[in-house]
Amino acid sequence: MKFTILATTLAAATTAIAAPSTAKRDLYPISVTDLTASYYDQSKPETTLVNFKMSDPNTNIDTSCNAHWSVGQAATIKFNCSDPSYQLSFPNGIYNVEDFLIEISRPDGSESGKARAYGTSWKCEKHDGYPSETCAWDGVFHVGIGQ
Numbered sequence: 001m002k003f004t005i006l007a008t009t010l011a012a013a014t015t016a017i018a019a020p021s022t023a024k025r026d027l028y029p030i031s032v033t034d035l036t037a038s039y040y041d042q043s044k045p046e047t048t049l050v051n052f053k054m055s056d057p058n059t060n061i062d063t064s065c066n067a068h069w070s071v072g073q074a075a076t077i078k079f080n081c082s083d084p085s086y087q088l089s090f091p092n093g094i095y096n097v098e099d100f101l102i103e104i105s106r107p108d109g110s111e112s113g114k115a116r117a118y119g120t121s122w123k124c125e126k127h128d129g130y131p132s133e134t135c136a137w138d139g140v141f142h143v144g145i146g147q
């Protein structure tokens with residue numbers, strides 16, 4: 001009887017140990033630095049220019065990304081980063097420079113993730129000039145990555 005209990009316990013322990021090795025490898029968030037967005041509304045369509053540098057700890061690839069998105073443009077459009085194995089997109093478009101979604105993905109489907117640029121770390125200033133508003137992320141902006 002004792003042996004049966006021990007065997008069962010051992011089997012359960014083995015299963016518990018074995019489980020993580022069959023699970024998907026965890027992906028680390030991409031670190032985005034020098035994130036800025038500039039909003040131009042002096043002529044139509046209103047356009048936002050987004051720039052940043054990114055570092056992917058999963059691949060050890062660093063690249064920079066920049067794109068300008070205009071009102072009326074498809075939200076599905078993807079822009080190549082300097083390294084085209086990374087792409088930038090804006091899943092909801094950019095209708096408010098103070099609050100929008102940034103998506104980073106790899107065209108081979110190995111990684112994708114979204115994060116929202118808004119809140120107290122997103123420092124925005126309005127100007128009379130051109131652009132009419134600029135925002136800059138204070139610190140490192142993290143984009144959580146899934147598959």
Ligand SMILES: *[C@@H]1O[C@H](CO)[C@@H](O)[C@H](O)[C@H]1NC(C)=O
Nearest residue numbers: 078079080081083084085107
């Ligand atoms: C993005 O990069 C891919 C791969 O290098 C290339 O085939 C494609 O034409 C590029 N797209 C644009 C819009 O430059």
